[in-house]
Amino acid sequence: MFFADYVFYDGEVITVDRFDSVVDCVCVKGRKILATGEYNSLQHLIGPNTKRIRLNGRSLLPGFNDAHLHLVLYGVNQLAINCKESGMDSLEAILHALSEKAKSTPPGRWIRAWGFNERKVTEQRYPTLEELDAISTEHPIIITRTCGHISVVNSKALKLANIDQHTPNPQGGIIEKDQNGHFTGRLIEAANMEMNQVASYTEEELLKAIEIANRDFLAAGITSVGEAGAFNADSFRALQIASQQGLLQLRIYALLGSLVDSKDFLKKIIASGTLTGTGNEWFKLGPVKLFLDGSSTGPTIATREGYTSDPANHGILYYSEEEIYNILGHAHKLGYQITVHAQGDKAIEMYLNVVERALKEHPRKDHRHRIEHAGISTPDLQKRIKELGLIPVPNPPFHYEFGESYIHNYGERVRYMYPARDFIDQGILAAAGSDSPVTDYNPLIGIHTAVNRKTSEGTPIGENQSINVLEAIRMYTYNGAYASFEEHIKGSIEPGKLADLVVLNDSILNIHPHHIKDLQVDLTMIDGNILYQRKDSKEVGFYEVH
Structure with a gap:
């Protein structure tokens, strides 16, 4: 008979399974989830050396998976x-x-x-x-x-x-x-x-920077990230070194792209023979990523109609549609997952044309091609996203920090900016990313904004796109795992999956929606190991080991 190493009980265990089950107990053995359910029915898994952590009604969730940050x-x-x-x-x-x-x-x-x-x-x-x-x-x-x-x-x-x-x-x-x-x-x-x-950095500076990010993201309950890239291969190399040396304890799904001349960078990646999915549970190669347009707050995104603030301005496009196809169509043919940075509806439309052409010429099931940001996704574009089986990766927290500028620059188009409600209603699986350091990496601010759709100043912005708490949590957990082909090992709290967990300091399902952003992370577990615990949590009797 074997017993659990940890049991979390008397809490709100949000499993994010296909039924959105909420139970009061989860048992962990080694690196994985052993069992979930009601505490009284799992007594046979609790032995003399099992560490029992009483949640006292607090929420326990799958570790947050930020699908797009830097x-x-x-x-x-x-x-x-x-x-x-x-x-x-x-x-x-x-x-x-x-x-x-x-x-x-x-x-x-x-x-x-x-x-x-x-x-x-x-x-x-x-x-x-x-x-x-x-x-x-x-x-x-x-x-x-x-x-x-x-x-x-x-x-x-x-x-x-x-x-x-x-x-x-x-x-x-x-x-x-x-x-x-x-x-x-x-x-x-x-x-x-x-x-x-x-303005590049030394390897020593890069490794120090990665340690800082690892520390801060753990404290926010982030256990997996879609690393969206930096300015050259040095940062990509440093990430791998940090992961191998244990300086980086998060799970990485590395988007293969560069913020500088992304087309040339992708050509080199493809020529090297590397392929999406190469790696392990800690560091895995993701999609090839091409930059198409600019920043939603710049504003420099490529739009079909001029900006509300400047009707003559349609933003910046990096490449023509044919240039996009020549690189990403080829990558699709070779078996890569592909994605783009596309914020404006013009850029999104160009990418959809490319994907449609690529799939017609080289059909492929379960490709899981992505769109990073998918900023202004109008109903006609949503329809095509669904038909093509794409995974958008919107940025819920953008509205909180930048919403006032969105209203100024895009007017009524904010009704379709990062449209989480429409994506869900259309049956489109969308994963959430903060795009940090563009805005705050804290997933609870992202969940808060996805639910409330208000700016930091309290201004409503596209409230028609509000979603409920469980839907927002799914975007930050299971959907992120799905976007990296890893939903079978993480993203939900189910037996056999990796023990990547986060404990909050209160109930996220019972707190008033306007206060979600004020929640704190009490504990972060990755691979069955507690890697972060908030200092104050012991003082309130949170970490109760018998």
Whole structure:
């Protein structure tokens, strides 16, 4: 007779099985779930050495699976100045922080800031090249907008990137100049991506960044991530090193793409002979990913109709439809899962045309091709997404931080932005991603916003797309596992599946929906091991081991 190593009982065990069963007990043996059910019926699995953890009505869920975030980028950002911190609500404060950083940074070394949003500062504008040059011309300086698609740099950075008055705009990008032909310092889309490759990090910095991200994501109950990529192969290599050395304890499904010249990067990946699904439960290769358009908050997404805020603006496209097909159609033929960054309805439509053509020429069952973001998914596009069997990966928390700008830039189209309700009603399986560091990685903020569809200022935004709590939890657990072909081993709490679990500090099903974002993670378990426990939880008698 063998007994469980852990038993969690007297709680709200949200299994996310096909019946959405909620029980009061789960038993863990080794790396896997041993049994679920009612505590009284599972006494035979509890032995003298079983650790019994009383939940006292708290929620226990499958570990959160963020299907799309940038783990490495989040980590390296923590090494830089954070423009989202309290007190950084003006250009004056941000420029002061940069000046102080310059005083302690050796000449020639990069000074970086991230999370900038021109709508959130008093001056309601970007900093200028001249303002950054006034801080230093001996240090390269880069301030990255919160979307990650736009940056502002100083003259030293431009010089390091070999950008001068004769440098042409890259495909899909703009090196901005004023009406007199002078650089403003602002780099948009592909131009920003190329600059970030110049402003690269050492392997030591990358590994430190990954450790930071691992720590923070564990504390948020995240056990699996779809790593959506960074600026070059160095970060991908560092991720693998960190996973092999145990510095990275999360499960990784690596999207094979680069934020710089993604088409060329994919050609190299395909030529290497690697294939979707290669790897193990800890690190697995995912789809090849191509960038199609810009940022929803930039705003630079490619739309069929002009922006409400600027009717002449239809955004930025990186490639033509034929270019997209030449790379992704070929990848589909070779057996890859494919995906794209597509935010605007124009970009989404182009991708759907490509997938439809690829499937017609080379039919394939259960391909699980994805669409990262699927921002403005209107009813006609939803219909085609369903027919083609695609998996959209929307970003629920975007509305919380950026909703006011969405209303300003897209008007009534917010009714179909990241349309979780429509996806579910259409029978489309959609997985949720935070796209961190673009916005907060905390899955509870994502679940909160998916349920309430309100901005951080309380403004309703596309309330017709609200979903219920269990539906939102499924997007952050089982659906993420399905999007990586791993629903048979994780994503729900069922016997035989991996023991990746998260315990909250209250009942997510009974708390008022407006307070979901205030919930905290008390415990995170991966592979049957407790890797995070909130300090205060012991003090309230949470971790009760007999």
